[in-house]
Amino acid sequence: MATSMLRTPLRKPKQKRKTDYQVGPTPKDVFSLSSPEPLGPPARTLSEIERLELLIANPYLYEVAGTIFPSRMPGAPGRRPTYPPFIYLILLASISIFNTAEMACANFQHPYMWKTVREGVRQQLGNVAADELPEVGPQRHHWQDFRPKMLDALQELRQASRDAWVRQAIAQGLLERKRRGTLVRPHRSQVITGDGTVVRPASDQTDEFTIDEMTGELKRHRVDPDASIQVEGGDREIYGNKLVSFSVRNESSPHSRVILNMDTARHQSVALDPDRHEEARVALRLALEIRARAPGAHCVVYDRAWRGVHRAQLIRSGFLVYTRQYDGLKPHPLKKYRYETTGCTHDVYAATGRACERLITVEGKILYDPIPVRQVEYRLGEESRFYHLLEIPCRNGAHMERIPVYETQEDRLPDPRTKRIRFNRTEHLRIIPPGTGAGDRLSGFRQDSESGFSTLDETHRLRRIPAYGADGALLIYIGYAWAKNSVALSIDRRTR
């Protein structure tokens, strides 16, 4: 290939349109993976009763209920509520097992189901707590009375649940502190994947009042106060609320996924929802919350919503970040290398997320030729630093050069002209470049987590969340995560 082009780079590149340059093929280097990820057996379908049993057998659930509502737990002084808070947390999680709160309560009214719940409580908390439970399970009005209390304590519930889920994951052998695998091929159990999704509220009604055209009668409807129309996957319009979540799973182990953290993200204009942050910022916060509790979360994968500014912060905290490349980026000059002994120069740019040599083809076209990376290096200091060891091909013999792929202190200095940071390095250079075997492997992990998310939609009738408002949606999803994580916990115990 080197013979078909001139190895003399241009001195002063002109601003060219995107179509005016070509990008060379992805070279064989450290990011080329030979063996694909082993495929595990398919996940066994679990019955509703089995999922309920696993939920009740989850010790973390009782702990979290006691943390959020200590005064309502058995043994607390004062008037005792009819049902202790852990029953409501079980009920909340059961909504995703039985599709609606109504159906969950109907199941709890059945003597066999309620006996199952009481026996589960006996196993976890002992005879006193189990015998104190009423003879019949909670009804719809009990849930309707308690639900606002859960919504009032939503952030506490989210945080206590997150802390319990992260501890569960570590107890399951996920997010192990010692690095397994390599930097380029991190072990599946140490990669957290995140996703933002729009969940539909109980109805798509956007007008509070409508007039019946036949009768002229004014009709009032329930309208979700937070939902709005958003574009998902480029062109699909979806009405609903936005949730962001992160999870981790083991390789080739079905039902091992543990949801680690979640929150709502702003889904409408800042003016309409000034308190919530946009998806990318929420996802950044959630990932950092996980890493603060689990330093074994070595790698994080998200979608294009994360840009250089987000990646720089994550890398600083020690994360190896992978996201696919944002399309609208122009190649950016990195460094012109001059070698005295051989008298050659190499003009290195950042393009398609990696270092490329800028060359001119025999047709006179600009070509950015990806430079093979021989090694990815990690150094832990006050801030984490990652480097690429480049092998710049040359007729005089290859040149080895080390370039930072994290935002350096120098990059961060403000440019006197623009007043902005000098070089948004993490926007242009990626630790694992997209379009490589190593990158595709990590992308695959995220697609897998997307299907985990769609299970949430599928779980509920008509792919809707049985709740109104962003907080209502988050509450339902916290319950869903408890049900799902309880399955992961029990499967792990059985296989040990």
Ligand SMILES: [Zn+2]
């Ligand atoms: Zn050279």
